[in-house]
Amino acid sequence: MSDVAQDSGVRDWHLKQPFGWRSLLVLFMVLAVSLVSAERMQFDRMASQIGDFALETVGLRESSQIGRGMESVTRDMFPIAIAERRPIDLMDGLDETELPFLSHIETVDIETTELDPETLQMTTSVSERRFLVEPIGYLVFVLGKMVETIEIAIWASLIAILVSLPLAWLCAGNYSPHPIIYAGARSFVSLLRSIPELISALFLVLAFGFGPIAGILALTFHSIGFLAKFYAEDIEAANTSPQHALKATGAGTFAILRLAVLPQVLPSYTGLSLYILDRNIRMATVIGLVGAGGIGQELKGRFDMFQYDRVGTMLLVIFLTVMALDVVSARFRNRLV
Amino acid sequence: MTDEKPQAPSAPALELSGVFKSYKDGPAVLEDFSLNIAPGCFCVVLGSSGSGKSTLLKCIAGLTEPDAGNIRLHGTPLTRKRLRSVGMVHQDFGLSDRLTAAQNVMSGMAATLSAWRVALQLYPGQIQRQACALLSRVGLSEDHANRRASQLSGGQKQRVGIARALISDPSLILADEPVASLDPKSSVEIMTLLKSAAQERGAAVLCSLHQIDLARKYADRIIGLSHGAIVFDGPPAALTREEMQAIFDMDDSSTIIRMEVA
Numbered sequence: 001m002s003d004v005a006q007d008s009g010v011r012d013w014h015l016k017q018p019f020g021w022r023s024l025l026v027l028f029m030v031l032a033v034s035l036v037s038a039e040r041m042q043f044d045r046m047a048s049q050i051g052d053f054a055l056e057t058v059g060l061r062e063s064s065q066i067g068r069g070m071e072s073v074t075r076d077m078f079p080i081a082i083a084e085r086r087p088i089d090l091m092d093g094l095d096e097t098e099l100p101f102l103s104h105i106e107t108v109d110i111e112t113t114e115l116d117p118e119t120l121q122m123t124t125s126v127s128e129r130r131f132l133v134e135p136i137g138y139l140v141f142v143l144g145k146m147v148e149t150i151e152i153a154i155w156a157s158l159i160a161i162l163v164s165l166p167l168a169w170l171c172a173g174n175y176s177p178h179p180i181i182y183a184g185a186r187s188f189v190s191l192l193r194s195i196p197e198l199i200s201a202l203f204l205v206l207a208f209g210f211g212p213i214a215g216i217l218a219l220t221f222h223s224i225g226f227l228a229k230f231y232a233e234d235i236e237a238a239n240t241s242p243q244h245a246l247k248a249t250g251a252g253t254f255a256i257l258r259l260a261v262l263p264q265v266l267p268s269y270t271g272l273s274l275y276i277l278d279r280n281i282r283m284a285t286v287i288g289l290v291g292a293g294g295i296g297q298e299l300k301g302r303f304d305m306f307q308y309d310r311v312g313t314m315l316l317v318i319f320l321t322v323m324a325l326d327v328v329s330a331r332f333r334n335r336l337v
Numbered sequence: 338m339t340d341e342k343p344q345a346p347s348a349p350a351l352e353l354s355g356v357f358k359s360y361k362d363g364p365a366v367l368e369d370f371s372l373n374i375a376p377g378c379f380c381v382v383l384g385s386s387g388s389g390k391s392t393l394l395k396c397i398a399g400l401t402e403p404d405a406g407n408i409r410l411h412g413t414p415l416t417r418k419r420l421r422s423v424g425m426v427h428q429d430f431g432l433s434d435r436l437t438a439a440q441n442v443m444s445g446m447a448a449t450l451s452a453w454r455v456a457l458q459l460y461p462g463q464i465q466r467q468a469c470a471l472l473s474r475v476g477l478s479e480d481h482a483n484r485r486a487s488q489l490s491g492g493q494k495q496r497v498g499i500a501r502a503l504i505s506d507p508s509l510i511l512a513d514e515p516v517a518s519l520d521p522k523s524s525v526e527i528m529t530l531l532k533s534a535a536q537e538r539g540a541a542v543l544c545s546l547h548q549i550d551l552a553r554k555y556a557d558r559i560i561g562l563s564h565g566a567i568v569f570d571g572p573p574a575a576l577t578r579e580e581m582q583a584i585f586d587m588d589d590s591s592t593i594i595r596m597e598v599a
Contacts, residue, residue: 245431245498246444248398249505250420255447255455263435 073308080312084137088130103134138310142295142317149294150321152215153280159216160223161273167224168231175235175253185228193225197283201292212293219280219287230272234265274329281325285318348412349373350509350541351397356406358392366392367565370406374541376508379532381552382545383569384562385585390545393562394513397543398425410509421448424502424540426531428514430494434487438477438497441486442468445501464504471500475530492523499531503538510535512544516551524548528555549581 052064088094088105096105108131113124134140169175171189176182201218208214235257242260251259288296295314302310351374359365366389374380384390395401397408399420408415410422424445425431432441443460454460460468472482475496486494495515502510512531516524532555535542546552552559553573561569561576561584569580 241427241429241431242433244400245425245427245501246447248400248420248423248425248427248431248511249445249501250399250417250448251444252448254452255444255450258455259436259440259444259447259458260433263433266435 076306076308077312079309080316081307081309082136082139082313084134084141085131088132091132094132099132100134100137102136103132106131106133138313139317142298142310142313145295145298145314146317146321148212149284149288149296150281152212152294153219153277153284156216156219156223156284157273157277157280159220160227160276163220163224164227164231167228168235169257171228171232172235173232175257189225189228189232191225192221193229195221195225197222197287198290201287202290205291210291210293210297215284215287215292215294218292219283222283223276223280227272227276231265231269234268234272235261238264271333274333278325278329282322349409350376350378350411351543352407352409352412353397354407354409356393356396356408357404358396358401359404365565367396367403370565370567372560372567374509374543376411376541377536377539379535379542379555379557380544380560381556381558382543382560382562383547383549383552383584384545385547388562388584389565390547390562391513392565394425394511394543394545398423398511421505422508424505424507424510426495426498426502426510426512426515428517430486430491430498432486432494432497432501435485437483437485438489438493439465439468439472439482441497442471442500442504445504448505467504468500471503472497474503474534475500491519492526495519495523495527496530499527499534503534506538508540510540510542510544512542514545514547517547524551531555549576 049064049066052061053066055061056064056067085106088096099105108129109126110129111124111126113122115121116123167185167189170177170181170185173182176185197218200221201214204214204217208217238261242264243256246256246260284294285296285299288294288298289300291297291300295318299311299314302308302314351372353370353372356367356370357365358367358370370389370393382390382393392401396403397415399415399417410419413419415423432438433444436444440458443458443464446460446464447455450460469479469482477493477496477500481489481493486497489497498515502512510531515531516527519527528551531542531544544555553576556573559569559571559573559576560567561580563584563586568583569576
């Protein structure tokens with residue numbers, strides 16, 4: 001074999017190697033930069049805290065910062081709140097003959113001990129307080145909030161899809177009517193994508209007040225920024241053969257897009273739209289934190305009131321919903337694509 | 338469509354005069370190109386890759402603008418509206434894979450329909466019946482008609498392509514290497530179909546090919562193209578070995594013979 005190589009003159013050939021000194025240089029530079037960055041990000045503190053926590057768990061340390069923080073939350077979180085118990089005297093217009101479904105009234109005697117200012121002696125008086133107890137009231141309320149959250153996400157996704165379809169036409173380099181329109185549409189879409197939902201929701205809550213409107217709009221804007229860009233890129237990458245065939249029949253741009261481009265990109269559009277719906281449902285739980293409706297708004301309120309048992313209920317509902325949606329959307333995608 | 342019928346029967350079906358075309362930073366593909374095709378003539382453009390066959394057909398089909406020159410159809414200049422009386426068959430079939438065969442055929446009439454009909458793919462009954470008749474003419478069944486184009490074989494796809502080219506009742510059919518991606522048996526079937534379908538309608542055909550045997554068998558007239566210039570123009574019988582060499586740019590005539598045999 002070596003004789004063949006020497007004789008035929010291929011010894012002078014140079015084959016490209018998978019990596020060389022330049023790759024090593026880049027590797028060292030990345031390493032140096034990440035060392036500096038890790039120091040700025042307090043990685044050392046993270047390491048020592050996690051170490052302390054690990055020592056506490058195996059019993060070699062009395063307490064650690066993580067342990068104390070976690071304990072204060074988890075102590076109050078379990079058992080999670082399922083029932084709702086409200087004093088009746090604070091409720092207006094409750095018809096006691098027709099109580100809400102599955103609820104009953106609980107009467108509690110409360111002893112109050114106070115100093116009588118005249119006799120200067122401690123007196124105990126017994127007063128009767130009545131509560132309306134709904135055994136699964138809070139869970140039902142949270143599920144209602146979760147449904148509202150999903151509604152926000154579905155509306156936002158639907159509006160975004162409907163706006164993105166025509167917008168993608170203007171954003172696709174090969175079908176945009178004019179370079180100026182193309183540049184304008186592309187920058188508009190980039191702008192929408194560059195504003196995080198949480199920040200636009202913050203401003204939209206100021207404009208529209210607390211509630212789902214701000215949430216829907218915030219999610220819609222960001223979704224348009226995402227969908228229009230990727231819809232347009234699918235149009236640009238579509239196989240040109242059917243497009244040329246239709247153009248040769250004298251068909252106009254709309255007919256070409258509808259009959260030669262849309263059938264090709266439809267599976268990809270479905271995938272993108274399902275992804276956006278999935279993402280919007282997860283984001284809708286978060287943007288409530290700034291008052292834009294849905295379960296997040298309730299979560300933030302209860303968290304700030306240190307009612308961790310109710311926070312626990314909501315976290316569980318959110319977790320189960322997102323998991324269920326994962327399963328549903330995976331099935332849906334498999335059937336469509 | 339009556340107004341698009343030939344006004345003067347004596348005028349050539351297709352008339353190119355002084356057509357120039359070059360691509361960005363490249364040499365001229367077509368230079369002062371002129372050509373007349375008589376109505377009903379089956380005309381084959383023969384040439385190797387890069388000889389300008391495709392560019393010529395694309396210029397006529399309105400897929401690319403010639404830099405200069407006139408293209409006339411039955412004596413009137415070619416506009417986008419006039420393009421509807423030109424049918425085209427493509428090398429890679431040009432079908433939308435996820436539409437059914439019938440929908441692909443009917444899409445050939447999309448240019449004449451309103452936007453909402455196109456958007457919903459609601460074709461008028463007359464077009465639907467025409468598509469069925471054409472699909473049956475090209476040898477496909479009702480079952481094929483409702484199958485997605487992606488589920489058809491290469492030969493079946495090209496049959497759908499021919500049906501689409503015919504649905505606008507064209508007076509000129511362009512065929513850009515219609516059998517380049519088909520096996521020899523399908524190639525013969527498709528060429529036979531193309532020729533007979535065009536003859537029935539009295540349509541002229543301009544078909545580009547690189548297979549000499551097919552050109553000889555089907556053409557009424559062969560136009561040999563090399564580097565964008567006509568090097569041969571005449572009936573198949575007049576095509577000599579030397580001229581074939583000139584068309585295919587080869588020094589060794591034995592290669593041609595082997596190609597012919599193959």
